[in-house]
Amino acid sequence: MRKRxxxxxxxxxxxxxxxxxxxxxxxxxxxxxxxxxxxxxxFPVRVLRIAGAYVVPVEPILRLLTGPGDEPGPQADGPVRLQGGP
Structure with a gap:
């Protein structure tokens, strides 16, 4: 299966x-x-355990992937990549 x-x-x-x-x-x-x-x-960002389920806040994911000072949003066109990744 191809990664998204x-x-x-x-x-x-x-x-x-x-x-x-x-x-x-x-x-x-x-x-x-x-x-x-x-x-x-x-896990790369904080994970919460709520009623036995793992829940991950979205904001820390965006901060980690876009880097400091970058504002995620409609202007971010391409795929989000980990810094230093391929």
Whole structure:
């Protein structure tokens, strides 16, 4: 299966928070890897545990992927990439 490239605009449409599988997809992780990272406290952003479910706030994802000073939004056209990534 081909990995999806998320844009900042698409990430913003997720709302305030998203599930661990979707958040992992943004970082290029599969479902199992996302859960393992969350369980081990190694997910790239803070993960909340609410009623037994992993919940990931969207704002820290955008901040991490766009970098300091960059404003995510409709003007961010291309795929969001991790800094230093391919």
């Amino acid at each position: 490239n998320w844009t900042a605009e698409e990430i913003e449409t997720l709302g305030v928070a998203t599930d661990i599988a979707t958040a992992g997809s943004i970082f290029g992780f599969g479902r199992s890897k996302s859960y393992a990272l969350a369980r081990d406290g190694q």
